[in-house]
Amino acid sequence: MRWGRTLGIGVGTALLLGATLVSSAPGTAKEPVRILLVGDSVTQGSAGDWTWRYRLWRHLVGSGVRVDLVGPRDDLLDNVTGEFGSHAYLDPAFDQDHAARWGMFFAGQDRPIGELVDEYHPDVVIEILGVNDLAWTDATPEGVTGDARQFVEDARAADPDVDVVLGALPQTWISGVERYDESLPVLAAELDTDASDVVTATAPGPFAEGVDTWDTAHLSASGEVKVAAGVADALAGLGIGSPYPRPLPDVPLGPRLPAQLSARAGDGEAELSWVSPPGATAAYVWLRDTTDGESWSRLPYPLPGPTWTAGDLVNGHAYEFRLQSEKGSVAAEDLYSNVVTVTPGPTP
Structure with a gap:
C-alpha cells in the first residue's frame, strides 16, 4: 500500500504538493509505521557498530516519520567472543528491535516470516537475506530468487496488505550475488500489487570490499550509510519518509572508541x-x-x-x-x- 493513498489527496492537490505530502503521510498518521527488519549479520551488526538500522532510524525520524521498528531481538553479536546478546552499540539511542541474526539463510530462518508478521503486525517488511545461501550452500542465484518469492508469498499469507522491500546484496564480489541482485527488480515488478507493494533497495555504489566492509561481508561505517541510504530511498518510493540525502555523508571508519x-x-x-x-x-x-x-x-x-x-x-x-x-x-x-x-x- 502506498502510504500517500491513505490521505485521500486529489490529483490536482497532489500535483501542487508533490512528494512533500506523500513523504509526510506516516508522520501525520495516528499510529507509527511498523517496520520489521529481517536479515543476517549485515542487519544485526556486531559490537562497536552503529548498524545500518541505526542510520535508517535516525534518517526516518529526522524526516518526520513516526516509526516503530519491531521484532524479537534487539542485540548485536560480540564478534570477539562470538556470543550473541551484546548491546555495545556505538550509539544505543535508537529503536533497536529487529529480526536478524548472524549466519541466517533464506533456507534457515530462525522464525518463519509468516509467524513474525502475524505476531508483530508490521506495515513494511524489509528483507536482506541470501548472501549466506550463496556463499555457504549449493544454492544458485535462481534458487535464492525463488526463496525471495516464497518469502513475499509467506508474508502476504499472514497479512495480504503488508508491503515488502527486497534488499539487494551489497557483497557483489561473492559468487552469484550480482545475478541474484539483477533478478530482484523483475521479481518485485511481478509481485507488486495495489494492496501489497513490493520494491527493491540497492545500496548506492561503488561498494568496495575492505572499505565499505571490515572483512569479506560485514559493514564498516561507510557501508552502513550506503545500505541505509538504499533502504531509505526504497521507503521513500512507498511514501515513507524522504530519500537519503546526497551526497552521502563522509563518516570515519574503524572503531570509534579509543583503547x-x-x-x-x-x-x-x-x-x-x-x-x-x-x-x-x-x-x-x-x-x-x-x-x-x-x-x-x-x-x-x-x-x-x-x-x-x-x-x-x-x-x-x-x-x-x-x-x-x-x-x-x-x-x-x-x-x-x-x-x-x-x-x-x-x-x-
Whole structure:
C-alpha cells in the first residue's frame, strides 16, 4: 500500500504538493509505521557498530516519520567472543528491535516470516537475506530468487496488505550475488500489487570490499550509510519518509572508541597492556623516542593484544606509545588511545 493513498489527496492537490505530502503521510498518521527488519549479520551488526538500522532510524525520524521498528531481538553479536546478546552499540539511542541474526539463510530462518508478521503486525517488511545461501550452500542465484518469492508469498499469507522491500546484496564480489541482485527488480515488478507493494533497495555504489566492509561481508561505517541510504530511498518510493540525502555523508571508519593503554618499564623494554574498545580485533602500536626527538612511527602489523612487549629500547630514553584500534581490516581513522610514557632501565 502506498502510504500517500491513505490521505485521500486529489490529483490536482497532489500535483501542487508533490512528494512533500506523500513523504509526510506516516508522520501525520495516528499510529507509527511498523517496520520489521529481517536479515543476517549485515542487519544485526556486531559490537562497536552503529548498524545500518541505526542510520535508517535516525534518517526516518529526522524526516518526520513516526516509526516503530519491531521484532524479537534487539542485540548485536560480540564478534570477539562470538556470543550473541551484546548491546555495545556505538550509539544505543535508537529503536533497536529487529529480526536478524548472524549466519541466517533464506533456507534457515530462525522464525518463519509468516509467524513474525502475524505476531508483530508490521506495515513494511524489509528483507536482506541470501548472501549466506550463496556463499555457504549449493544454492544458485535462481534458487535464492525463488526463496525471495516464497518469502513475499509467506508474508502476504499472514497479512495480504503488508508491503515488502527486497534488499539487494551489497557483497557483489561473492559468487552469484550480482545475478541474484539483477533478478530482484523483475521479481518485485511481478509481485507488486495495489494492496501489497513490493520494491527493491540497492545500496548506492561503488561498494568496495575492505572499505565499505571490515572483512569479506560485514559493514564498516561507510557501508552502513550506503545500505541505509538504499533502504531509505526504497521507503521513500512507498511514501515513507524522504530519500537519503546526497551526497552521502563522509563518516570515519574503524572503531570509534579509543583503547585504554598502560605500560610498565623494564630493562631495555616496555610491557604494554590495553583494554580494547567493543568490536576491535587488533591494534597498531605507534611509538617514538622523545629523547632523540623522533616522530611517531607505526609498527607494520596489528597486534591482537591485550599485551605486547617492546624490546631493543635504550635505557634512560623516554618513549611514548599509543594504539590505533582496528576492526577486521579497517583501522580507526585519526583516533588513538591515551599516550603513555616509559623510560626503560635496569630492574632491581
